[in-house]
Amino acid sequence: MRQSDIPARIVVPFAQNASDNFKRNIPVTSTDDAAASWSIGFPSLTFTPTSAGGSPPDGRDFNGVLNATTALIRAHTAYGILPYDADFANAIGGYPNGATVFSNGTYWTSTRDNNSTTPGQSDAWVNLFAGFLSLNGGTLSGDLHIVDGRGVYTNYLLPQTPGMPIAVQGQLIQNNTPIASDRGNNVPTTYWVGARDDEVRADLQAKLDNEANIRSGADTALRDGINQANANANSRVSKSGDTMTGDLHIVPSNGLYTDHILPQTPNAPIAIQGQLNQNNTPLLSDNGNNVPTCWWVRALINQMLPMDQSKKMVFFQTGVIFDRAHVTFPSVFSSTPDIILVASIGDLDNDTSTYNWTASGCNVRTIDAPNGLNCSILAIGNK
Incomplete structure (x- = not known):
C-alpha cells in the first residue's frame, strides 16, 4: 500500500x-x-x-x-x-x-x-515517553554513546556534578587520533570546545578572584579611612564650643597673641605664652583689667626650673578664699610639686603664701584680708 x-x-x-x-x-x-x-x-x-x-x-x-x-x-x-x-x-x-x-x-x-x-x-x-528526555531537561540513568558518520565518540555524556552542562570529549577520525574540527567544515567538536571551555572558565575564575581581592582591599582601606576620619573628627574641638579633657598647649610660630585667652569657668587653668605689647615688651595684665598673664611668670620659672617632658604646669584662680584655706589643684601631680606660687588678684598690697604642699593641693595664707582674697596659683611638678 x-x-x-x-x-x-x-x-x-x-x-x-x-x-x-x-x-x-x-x-x-x-x-x-x-x-x-x-x-x-x-x-x-x-x-x-x-x-x-x-x-x-x-x-x-x-x-x-x-x-x-x-x-x-x-x-x-x-x-x-x-x-x-x-x-x-x-x-x-x-x-x-x-x-x-x-x-x-x-x-x-x-x-x-x-x-x-x-x-x-x-x-x-x-x-509513553518515560524512556525519553524532555526538552525541559532530565536525568540520564545510564551511559550515552554517540556515533556519527564522521567518527566515533569514545567517552560518555556524563555531567560531572548536578547542574553542570554535559560535554562530549574524544571525537576520533579513522586513525583514532583526536580532531578539533570536522576536517574542513570548521565546525568544532566538543573535544576542542570542552578544553577551551575549561581554559575560559579558569581564566574567568582567576579574574573574579582577583577582582574580589582588589575589592576586599579597597573596602578595607575605605573602612580604615572612615574610621580614622571619625577618630580625627571626634578628637577635634568644635568651633561652636567644646570641653577639653586634656591639657591645651598653644605655641604660635611668630610668638605673638593679639588677645587674651581667659578661662570661661572659675578656677579653670590656662596659660598664655609670649604675649607682647606694641613695644614688644611682656605684658603682665590686660591693659588695666588686672588679669595677670603668665608670660613673665613662665619665663622666670623656666630660668629657675627648666621644664622637660616629665613636668607640667598648673595655673588657676581660686575665687575668694580666706586665710589658711585649703585649695585643690584642678589637675593633680604624681608627687609633691617642685614649686607653688600664689598672688592675690586686684589687691597687690596683701601678702600671700602657701604651705602644706601635697600632690593634690595646698593651704594658702591671706594676711590682713578679713574679706578674703581672689588668688592666682601657679604650680609646677611631675606629671
Whole structure:
C-alpha cells in the first residue's frame, strides 16, 4: 500500500442527521426477535423468508450500525489515539497489555491485560515517553554513546556534578587520533570546545578572584579611612564650643597673641605664652583689667626650673578664699610639686603664701584680708 492509497477521511458519520424514525441505536443485546444487536447482529428471523413467517432486516438498524461504525472511524482518524474511557474499560473487562490511551495531558501505555485502573494512579500504566528526555531537561540513568558518520565518540555524556552542562570529549577520525574540527567544515567538536571551555572558565575564575581581592582591599582601606576620619573628627574641638579633657598647649610660630585667652569657668587653668605689647615688651595684665598673664611668670620659672617632658604646669584662680584655706589643684601631680606660687588678684598690697604642699593641693595664707582674697596659683611638678 502506498501513502496515496489512503482514502478520503470520513467527515460526517453515516446517517448523522437521520431522525429517530429512520435510525436506531444498536444495543449490546436485544429482546426484539427482529432487531439487530451488537452481540448477534441481525437475528435469524431476518434470514427467514417472509412466506415462512420471517421478517426482513430493519433499515433503521442499518443506519444505526453504519452511523456508530463511521463515527468511531472518524474519531480514530481525528485523534489517532483515543482518550481513556473508564466505562469502555469496564465494559470490555479492562484495556489489554500494550494499549495506549490519552489522559491528563499525556499518553499512557498499559503494562498488563484486563487493566481497568486509571492511568497515572498505579504501576499498571507507564508514560509513553518515560524512556525519553524532555526538552525541559532530565536525568540520564545510564551511559550515552554517540556515533556519527564522521567518527566515533569514545567517552560518555556524563555531567560531572548536578547542574553542570554535559560535554562530549574524544571525537576520533579513522586513525583514532583526536580532531578539533570536522576536517574542513570548521565546525568544532566538543573535544576542542570542552578544553577551551575549561581554559575560559579558569581564566574567568582567576579574574573574579582577583577582582574580589582588589575589592576586599579597597573596602578595607575605605573602612580604615572612615574610621580614622571619625577618630580625627571626634578628637577635634568644635568651633561652636567644646570641653577639653586634656591639657591645651598653644605655641604660635611668630610668638605673638593679639588677645587674651581667659578661662570661661572659675578656677579653670590656662596659660598664655609670649604675649607682647606694641613695644614688644611682656605684658603682665590686660591693659588695666588686672588679669595677670603668665608670660613673665613662665619665663622666670623656666630660668629657675627648666621644664622637660616629665613636668607640667598648673595655673588657676581660686575665687575668694580666706586665710589658711585649703585649695585643690584642678589637675593633680604624681608627687609633691617642685614649686607653688600664689598672688592675690586686684589687691597687690596683701601678702600671700602657701604651705602644706601635697600632690593634690595646698593651704594658702591671706594676711590682713578679713574679706578674703581672689588668688592666682601657679604650680609646677611631675606629671
